[in-house]
Amino acid sequence: MTIGIMNGPNLGRLGQRTPEIYGSRTLADLESQLRAKFPETALEFFQSNHEGALIDCLESWHDQGIRDVVLNAGALTHQSYALRDAVEGLGLRVVEVHISNVYRREPFRAHSLLAAVTAGQISGLGLEGYALAVQFLLAT
Ligand code: DQA
Secondary structure, three states, X not given: OEEXXXXXXXXXXXXXXXXXXXXXXXXXXXXXXXXXXXXXXXXXXXXXXXXXXXXHHXXXXXXXXXXXXXXXXXXXXXXXXXXXXXXXXXXXXXXXXEOOOHHHOOHHHHOOOOHHHOOEEEEOOOOHHHHHHHHHHXXX
């Protein structure tokens, strides 16, 4: 089983971007942490600042047989009907992850367009949320 780990806009700058909210670890740190934690699981990583590139990647993963995705869509979570339609249309099993607790921040962050087409959501557990999401996908 291969699991896709997808990060959307501005998450390529983890470690530098408002570290008081998102912490000091980078996306590369996340990748090595997940690879070390799940050595027997094939993990594909993708980050883009562009909505269409994220959708292209989801289509490509789907065509390669990948059905399970950990998705932190960044602000596109709150904005993108197109990403939502891609998740639904491709029939992907998605766990939505947010590093910060989106319910303790600005009100616009409390609404996810993705939530209704995902298996579930992890919010506010830092980078640990990605590992918990992978664990869930492997266990179920
Ligand atoms: C985020 C929360 C979003 O509201 C924000 O736009 C992000 C990151 C998080 O991981 O906490 O870019 O998804």
